[in-house]
Amino acid sequence: MEKKITLAVKNLKKVIGKKEIIKGLTFDLREGEVFGFLGPNGAGKTTTIRMLVGLIKPTSGSIHICGYNLDEHFQEAMMSLGCIVENPELYPYLSGYNNLLHFARMLDGISGERIKEVTELVGLTERIHDKVKTYSLGMRQRLGIAQALLGRPKVLILDEPTNGLDPAGIREMREFIRFLAEDEGLSVLVSSHLLSEIQLLCDRVAIISKGTIIRTDTVQQLLANRERVVWRISPFEKGKQVLSSLTPMEEKEDGTILTEFDEEKIPEWNKQLVEAGVSVIEMNRKMPVLEDLFLELTGGDSIE
Amino acid sequence: MNKLIQNEMMKLIAKKRLIVIALIIGVLVMLFTYAQYKQVQTQREKLGTSDWRTILQQQIVDTTNRLSSSRMQDEWKKQLQISLKQQQYYLDHDINPAEPGAPTFMRVFLESSIDLFIPLMVMVIASDLVSSEHSLGSIKLLLTRPVKRWKVLLSKYITLCLAISLIIAISGILSYLISGAVFGFKGWGAPILTGFNVTESGLNTSAVKLMSMWRFLLMDFGLVWFVAIVVGSLSFMLSVLIRSTAAGMGVMLAALISGAILTNMVSSWESAKYLFMVNLRLTDYMKGTAPPIEGMNLSFSIIVLFVWWAAALFVSFFVFTKKDVY
Numbered sequence: 293m294e295k296k297i298t299l300a301v302k303n304l305k306k307v308i309g310k311k312e313i314i315k316g317l318t319f320d321l322r323e324g325e326v327f328g329f330l331g332p333n334g335a336g337k338t339t340t341i342r343m344l345v346g347l348i349k350p351t352s353g354s355i356h357i358c359g360y361n362l363d364e365h366f367q368e369a370m371m372s373l374g375c376i377v378e379n380p381e382l383y384p385y386l387s388g389y390n391n392l393l394h395f396a397r398m399l400d401g402i403s404g405e406r407i408k409e410v411t412e413l414v415g416l417t418e419r420i421h422d423k424v425k426t427y428s429l430g431m432r433q434r435l436g437i438a439q440a441l442l443g444r445p446k447v448l449i450l451d452e453p454t455n456g457l458d459p460a461g462i463r464e465m466r467e468f469i470r471f472l473a474e475d476e477g478l479s480v481l482v483s484s485h486l487l488s489e490i491q492l493l494c495d496r497v498a499i500i501s502k503g504t505i506i507r508t509d510t511v512q513q514l515l516a517n518r519e520r521v522v523w524r525i526s527p528f529e530k531g532k533q534v535l536s537s538l539t540p541m542e543e544k545e546d547g548t549i550l551t552e553f554d555e556e557k558i559p560e561w562n563k564q565l566v567e568a569g570v571s572v573i574e575m576n577r578k579m580p581v582l583e584d585l586f587l588e589l590t591g592g593d594s595i596e
Numbered sequence: 597m598n599k600l601i602q603n604e605m606m607k608l609i610a611k612k613r614l615i616v617i618a619l620i621i622g623v624l625v626m627l628f629t630y631a632q633y634k635q636v637q638t639q640r641e642k643l644g645t646s647d648w649r650t651i652l653q654q655q656i657v658d659t660t661n662r663l664s665s666s667r668m669q670d671e672w673k674k675q676l677q678i679s680l681k682q683q684q685y686y687l688d689h690d691i692n693p694a695e696p697g698a699p700t701f702m703r704v705f706l707e708s709s710i711d712l713f714i715p716l717m718v719m720v721i722a723s724d725l726v727s728s729e730h731s732l733g734s735i736k737l738l739l740t741r742p743v744k745r746w747k748v749l750l751s752k753y754i755t756l757c758l759a760i761s762l763i764i765a766i767s768g769i770l771s772y773l774i775s776g777a778v779f780g781f782k783g784w785g786a787p788i789l790t791g792f793n794v795t796e797s798g799l800n801t802s803a804v805k806l807m808s809m810w811r812f813l814l815m816d817f818g819l820v821w822f823v824a825i826v827v828g829s830l831s832f833m834l835s836v837l838i839r840s841t842a843a844g845m846g847v848m849l850a851a852l853i854s855g856a857i858l859t860n861m862v863s864s865w866e867s868a869k870y871l872f873m874v875n876l877r878l879t880d881y882m883k884g885t886a887p888p889i890e891g892m893n894l895s896f897s898i899i900v901l902f903v904w905w906a907a908a909l910f911v912s913f914f915v916f917t918k919k920d921v922y
Contacts, residue, residue: 342920342921342922345736345740346739346740347736347739347740347920347921347922348920348921348922349918349920366742366744367742367743367744368742369742370740370741370742370743371742373740375740377736377740378733378736379733380737381732381733381734381736381737382734382737383607383610383732383734384732385607385610385611386606386607386610390606390610393606394603394606394607395737395741397599397600397602397603398599398600398603398738398741398742398743399741399742400742439737443742
């Protein structure tokens with residue numbers, strides 16, 4: 293069943309001065325999915341996100357949130373949107389509760405009950421009346437999420453949500469975002485420059501570089517056939533002959549050989565090598581990394 | 597809108613700015629009161645121990661005698677009549693003219709703080725109202741709510757106006773209470789001379805009249821409030837334009853101080869009268885002091901300040917609603 297589109301971006305462009313920063317982005321977000329926005333620093337992720345939340349005015353193109361055009365119906369569109377842009381910079385001199393109260397007052401019909409609800413949801417009940425300046429980064433992040441969820445948004449936009457968190461915090465955040473999407477049916481847009489994070493978190497990914505989307509696909513599709521195995525063998529020449537007869541391969545400068553990763557065929561290749569009298573010193577599965585993916589997708593262009 | 601103003605007030609109070617300002621005003625008023633007290637003491641020593649009532653009585657008799665003389669010019673006669681009324685009031689209400697009560701202190705305090713001290717206090721609040729949201733980064737949260745930007749800014753501006761009113765009320769109350777404790781609380785009805793006009797031909801006293809202290813004070817307060825609002829709006833604009841609070845404050849401070857300096861030296865540079873900072877001493881017009889530049893008068897200054905105020909508001913709202921936030 294095709295799910296409802298909650299966020300629709302069409303041909304979004306931003307020109308600053310004479311430089312085109314964002315060169316026509318088009319993508320959709322559906323109900324209940326986590327959508328990753330992947331790109332190196334300076335690719336235009338943050339600029340795009342700021343356009344989506346109304347902080348920056350696009351030069352051209354349109355953004356629809358739950359059917360409302362952001363430019364023409366700002367208020368209606370923003371009602372369905374919750375966001376954290378970069379770090380959640382809340383007021384350090386106010387308590388967590390007063391921060392929530394502050395943002396609840398900017399929404400229509402948010403009661404004290406709802407503040408309590410989101411506080412419980414992010415697990416801050418005990419510390420909610422302390423000043424935010426006494427919070428740890430993880431707690432601030434959680435308060436930021438609470439703030440974003442106050443208005444029961446349909447779309448949640450998180451810019452680098454795990455930035456600065458420790459591994460436990462990252463894991464917790466990941467589980468929480470999955471929960472929001474799967475159980476609460478939110479559409480979540482997450483930006484990151486870490487492929488590993490996106491891989492674990494998202495259903496679909498858009499890869500962005502220099503202001504254009506290079507590819508939009510599901511994570512499985514994107515990573516399919518992209519895992520590699522690094523072989524270190526001796527004697528080298530003979531091993532190379534054996535391997536090249538079995539599978540396409542690539543010779544690296546450091547004296548290793550790179551082949552694709554195929555769970556079913558690897559043991560067979562290994563066996564063949566050993567039978568040919570080649571000793572396998574090292575056999576290493578190499579996870580795909582953004583940089584490789586990038587170099588591949590952008591045809592070797594440097595990351596600006 | 598009410599909720600937004602509540603928000604801004606909550607932040608303002610949490611920042612404890614108002615308390616700091618109240619403390620500063622309190623300390624300053626105490627200093628001034630002490631200085632005034634010392635002055636009164638020296639004067640009393642000079643005059644000796646003789647009863648001031650007798651002296652005042654004598655003065656009134658003198659004045660009455662001179663008034664009865666028929667050779668006197670009308671102009672001069674009017675002046676004398678006014679000072680007679682004043683002297684009579686002091687005697688009737690048992691006020692020593694050399695030892696003013698709290699209302700007089702308030703008046704002097706207001707008049708001397710209108711161009712620098714009050715604007716400075718206003719600046720403390722106005723200059724970081726918007727720029728602090730930028731430096732904190734909370735502007736990103738503030739502007740991603742379903743609330744239009746102009747409403748956010750308007751709520752901040754209204755909060756500023758409320759805070760300014762509060763600052764002026766605080767300086768009024770504190771100066772009344774503290775000085776009153778030393779000099780006594782009497783003197784609300786004391787007559788004050790006003791209506792002097794400095795024209796090209798010299799001092800024009802045709803419109804001079806007596807006004808009771810409380811009315812005069814009310815007008816003073818109104819003028820101080822107006823000046824504070826104008827200065828507040830200008831720092832508010834700088835706060836929108838310049839992201840750094842310190843830089844905004846610096847610019848405003850430089851403008852205010854240059855105003856104080858310019859007032860003393862621009863008498864030949866006529867177009868300087870359109871600068872807002874030389875027009876801040878509105879209460880001087882009430883006293884009848886000569887304006888820094890010829891051709892300036894109360895309504896001229898009010899119009900100049902009004903234009904600056906309107907321009908500041910227009911720029912603030914225009915920039916704030918259009919600006920991209922990074």
